[in-house]
Amino acid sequence: MSEAALGGRFTFPGTSLTVQRIGYGAMQLAGPGVWGPPKDAEGAVAVLRAAVAAGVNHIDTADYYGPHRTNQIIRQALHPYPPGLVIVTKLGGRRPPDKSWQPAISPQDLTDGVHDNLRNLSLDALDIVNYRVMGSGHGPEEASIAGQVTVLADLQRKGLIRHIGLSNVTPAQLTEARTIADIVCVQNNYNLAHRHDDALIDALLHEGIAYVPFFPLGGFTPLQSSTLTSVAAQLATTPMQVALAWLLARSPNILLIPGTSSLTHLRENLAAAHLTLPPQTLAQLDRIAHAATQAKH
Numbered sequence: 412m413s414e415a416a417l418g419g420r421f422t423f424p425g426t427s428l429t430v431q432r433i434g435y436g437a438m439q440l441a442g443p444g445v446w447g448p449p450k451d452a453e454g455a456v457a458v459l460r461a462a463v464a465a466g467v468n469h470i471d472t473a474d475y476y477g478p479h480r481t482n483q484i485i486r487q488a489l490h491p492y493p494p495g496l497v498i499v500t501k502l503g504g505r506r507p508p509d510k511s512w513q514p515a516i517s518p519q520d521l522t523d524g525v526h527d528n529l530r531n532l533s534l535d536a537l538d539i540v541n542y543r544v545m546g547s548g549h550g551p552e553e554a555s556i557a558g559q560v561t562v563l564a565d566l567q568r569k570g571l572i573r574h575i576g577l578s579n580v581t582p583a584q585l586t587e588a589r590t591i592a593d594i595v596c597v598q599n600n601y602n603l604a605h606r607h608d609d610a611l612i613d614a615l616l617h618e619g620i621a622y623v624p625f626f627p628l629g630g631f632t633p634l635q636s637s638t639l640t641s642v643a644a645q646l647a648t649t650p651m652q653v654a655l656a657w658l659l660a661r662s663p664n665i666l667l668i669p670g671t672s673s674l675t676h677l678r679e680n681l682a683a684a685h686l687t688l689p690p691q692t693l694a695q696l697d698r699i700a701h702a703a704t705q706a707k708h
């Protein structure tokens with residue numbers, strides 16, 4: 412695989428873990444609403460195998476996707492794992508039988524979550540665990556996370572977690588966490604139209620910390636924008652490829668984990684690495700976020 416094939420490589424700070432910048436987010440592999448088995452179990456396995464065959468070595472997951480199902484599909488498709496595959500999981504949530512998303516943040520919850528991931532992925536240690544702050548939605552809220560990060564740091568000392576990341580956090584929460592543990596990545600909601608974290612991304616670049624946007628394609632409904640559509644038409648590509656290529660161009664510490672249950676979409680997303688956006692196109696795309704902000708006011 413050439414250096415640039417999947418957007419180039421990135422090494423998580425202070426680690427020996429190097430990944431291609433285009434990875435894969437596994438959340439779409441569970442059933443509807445991220446609950447239960449996939450509609451197409453063989454298709455889910457095929458998507459994971461195709462991603463790894465194409466050079467993807469960064470997979471994002473959570474044991475509460477499914478719950479348990481997504482990790483079990485990853486194990487079924489890829490275990491024994493190829494050398495160099497980095498599986499990043501997250502703790503902090505749980506899915507009760509009503510299918511809601513609830514916090515699971517006590518020391519016992521977090522410890523149980525690590526063991527659920529280890530069991531369902533068939534691993535002895537987890538490469539990277541993000542502490543995902545469950546607020547009222549997909550935006551962070553200020554509150555101390557020191558207690559939870561301390562538990563993760565203890566699990567790291569016990570050898571069950573190799574490295575720690577954060578998800579759905581504010582800059583203040585990141586600063587607080589870094590007094591307790593080394594943080595190798597931040598996973599927050601960010602895309603062309605939702606750029607609340609612009610300053611945070613720049614600050615993390617300075618520290619060599621990865622920024623991994625969730626909802627890189629705008630969430631469950633594809634990003635809608637006439638600018639995006641017309642840019643894609645001008646470049647003879649698709650709006651999703653433009654959205655991903657824009658993220659790759661935005662900052663070298665951005666790692667992509669687009670989610671898909673479709674082989675066709677997977678191939679399309681990986682091919683975004685070959686799309687170079689000219690400066691005037693980048694400027695045009697920057698105006699999408701401005702328009703989205705104006706529309707909210």
Ligand SMILES: NC(=O)c1ccc[n+]([C@@H]2O[C@H](COP(=O)([O-])OP(=O)(O)OC[C@H]3O[C@@H](n4cnc5c(N)ncnc54)[C@H](OP(=O)(O)O)[C@@H]3O)[C@@H](O)[C@H]2O)c1
Binds near residue numbers: 471472599631675
């Ligand atoms: N930390 C967190 O709180 C958090 C929250 C959400 C997600 N995540 C992680 O981030 C990853 C990415 O987020 P996401 O999967 O929710 O959102 P996303 O990657 O922004 O978008 C996924 C959606 O776009 C569709 N899609 C994917 N590629 C496409 C293409 N080329 N053309 C048209 N549609 C396409 C998918 O449907 P198809 O299956 O039909 O392709 C799916 O509906 C997840 O898999 C998960 O690992 C983390």
